[in-house]
Amino acid sequence: MLRFAPSPTGDMHVGNLRVAIFNYLVAKQTNDKLLIRIEDTDKERNIEGKDKEILALLDLFGIKYDQVVYQSGNFHIHQQMAKQLLDKGKAFVCFCDEEELNKEREKAKKEKRPYRYSGKCENLSSKEVEKLIKEKKPFVIRIKKPESDIEFNDEIKGEFKFSPFDVDSFVILRNDYTPTYNFACAVDDMLYDISLVIRGEDHLSNTPKQIHIRKSLGYDKDIKYAHLPIILNEEGKKLSKREKHASVKWLLEEGFMPEAIANYLILLGNSFEKEVFTLDEAVEFFDLKKVSRAPAKFDIEKLKFLNKEHMKKIDNLAEYLGYHPQYEELLKIFRDESATLKEIKEKFEAVFEKAKDDEYKNEREIIKKEILENELEDNYDDFKKRVMKNTGLKGKKLFMPLRELFINQKHGAEIKDLYQAMKSYLKEVVKTR
Numbered sequence: 001m002l003r004f005a006p007s008p009t010g011d012m013h014v015g016n017l018r019v020a021i022f023n024y025l026v027a028k029q030t031n032d033k034l035l036i037r038i039e040d041t042d043k044e045r046n047i048e049g050k051d052k053e054i055l056a057l058l059d060l061f062g063i064k065y066d067q068v069v070y071q072s073g074n075f076h077i078h079q080q081m082a083k084q085l086l087d088k089g090k091a092f093v094c095f096c097d098e099e100e101l102n103k104e105r106e107k108a109k110k111e112k113r114p115y116r117y118s119g120k121c122e123n124l125s126s127k128e129v130e131k132l133i134k135e136k137k138p139f140v141i142r143i144k145k146p147e148s149d150i151e152f153n154d155e156i157k158g159e160f161k162f163s164p165f166d167v168d169s170f171v172i173l174r175n176d177y178t179p180t181y182n183f184a185c186a187v188d189d190m191l192y193d194i195s196l197v198i199r200g201e202d203h204l205s206n207t208p209k210q211i212h213i214r215k216s217l218g219y220d221k222d223i224k225y226a227h228l229p230i231i232l233n234e235e236g237k238k239l240s241k242r243e244k245h246a247s248v249k250w251l252l253e254e255g256f257m258p259e260a261i262a263n264y265l266i267l268l269g270n271s272f273e274k275e276v277f278t279l280d281e282a283v284e285f286f287d288l289k290k291v292s293r294a295p296a297k298f299d300i301e302k303l304k305f306l307n308k309e310h311m312k313k314i315d316n317l318a319e320y321l322g323y324h325p326q327y328e329e330l331l332k333i334f335r336d337e338s339a340t341l342k343e344i345k346e347k348f349e350a351v352f353e354k355a356k357d358d359e360y361k362n363e364r365e366i367i368k369k370e371i372l373e374n375e376l377e378d379n380y381d382d383f384k385k386r387v388m389k390n391t392g393l394k395g396k397k398l399f400m401p402l403r404e405l406f407i408n409q410k411h412g413a414e415i416k417d418l419y420q421a422m423k424s425y426l427k428e429v430v431k432t433r
């Protein structure tokens, strides 16, 4: 089984979505199941409703999954497992309080060395432990650091080796008995028989900890890992969650199609013979092992190019955008000159608004009268001849106000094409100007 494990602590960003997509592709290729695990272990950071939002986004992108679980539903199992580790002598009760630990952290910082747990509580006798628990002294549970190096081979990034010092004796159960991220994650990957973990590179340093947890629990089955390189912004720095185009919601609101976003994220850090494809087409040729090890740069221009390509594939554009079918031809004209759905909509909606520019107001009034008082010709050239003759206008003074009357813009599509597309409702439009 594969899994996508989002935390319901914020908006889904492109990095998360890419992880979801890659998991989906591999699950399809290997005929495996895909589990969605909502990692809601951190009560304070959870945001109400984010879980539903994430699931709705997965549906929107066509990422089908087999099961959804909430990590908090397994707390009782995490607690049992922590107890098992205590009983086996692989974990210990730790009474060090935050103040004490912070002092040690600061000291390490001053001495310019990485902070590690002092080991103070590791050798408390069971009598001492019992006594402190009776006194109601708060405690956490820490796993003992490994005795030897933890090694693994990442499917994308290659070989890794972490020393016991790197792994450290870290907290697995907090003082409110909730599991830490690493503990819940490692145990759940074991419980759901996960075969391959695909996730962001920011979790690389967690991997030896999670492997160590499972080893300590006596779980021998090997779980493979693939850590995806980070996504960089246009300046070459890590694309932060706070940058607007990192948010999937923002991209959708800006009028990027889910198909184009998925296409773009699959292409990022990859190269294939074709550039434009759907999620399900990518199942045929995607190769996790060939994903580049180097960070990939987010390029909004490339995304716009792909969006244009996917917009071309929409058959019933008016229906897709929620407009009356009579506007299909006009919408298609706008599509040819737009990079996003939002741009098409803005151009279309402007058609029904009052004139926004007065440079050609007089000419507009003259032509407006001419249009409203006469029958419209079938053919644009006949229409143009008549308007020129009756108004005496030509060149810029004819075409600019004419285009404004049609679509409320001085520049843009060919008037001839607009005329053909809009003829049946042109008078209604012209009236609004």
Ligand code: GLU
Pocket: 004, 005, 006, 007, 039, 185, 198, 199, 200, 203
């Ligand atoms: N919940 C983690 C995150 O959203 C993912 C953890 C994992 O995939 O192991 O970053």
